[in-house]
Amino acid sequence: RIYGFGTVMRSPRASGGGTEPAYYAEYGPTIFQIAALQDKLDSGSLTQEETQKLMSLQASVPVEYLQDWFDRRQKNMKINKELIDETRSGVFDYFALGHDDTSQLSQSALEGRYLSKYSKDIPAEKYGSFPGADQLGLLLMARSRTDESTEKPTFSVIYPLGGGGKTSLV
Known part of the structure; x- marks a missing residue:
């Protein structure tokens, strides 16, 4: 069996940990705001005032930095779509797409919305998309174990003292 995973790149509010390009230290918060407003624009809920703010923010970041940032994201999107295509064609027995943000x-x-639409025809037994990225390897190991075993796992919830038992699991 072949199991695979990919991640939707995170959209950090600011630079940290040396994982972002050098320009993100100065322009990261602005790029994050631009992306948030573009997300709102994509959903059709951007106000006129927000449209003006978006244009102002875009003008405040050097075009080569914005281009680099979006090129990086496009590369990640392309790879995720190709992995989804491979899942659709049967290369993977199961593929998990994690959202790191x-x-x-x-x-x-x-x-994430675009990839959800792109993958909507793949059965849940073959594909999953959900928040989180750090646990994907462990998730796939557990899935492999349960797929290969006649044993089926059972789960129970143990609440801490206090009001935890009143928490809804829905």
């Missing part, structure tokens, strides 16, 4: 208004959210 769960900000509601962000480039990650926008890309």
Whole structure:
């Protein structure tokens, strides 16, 4: 069996940990705001005032930095679409797409929506898309174990002391 995973790139609010390009230290928060407003534009809910703010923010970031940032994201999108295509064609027995950022208004959210639409014809037994990225390897190992075993896992919830038992699991 072949299991695979990919991730939708995160959309950090600011630079940290040396994972972003050098320009992100100065322009990262502005690029994040641009992406959030573009996400809102894509959903059709951008106000006139926000449209003006978007244009102003875009003008404040050197075009080569914006182009580099979007090129990086496009490369990630292309790879994720190709991995989804490979899943659709049967290369993977299961493919998990993790979303490394769960900000509601962000480039990650926008890309996640497009990839969800792109993959909607793939059965849940073959494909999953959900928040989180760090746990994908463990998830696939657990899936492999349960797929190969006649044993089926069972789960129970153990709540901490206090009001945890009143938490809804829906």
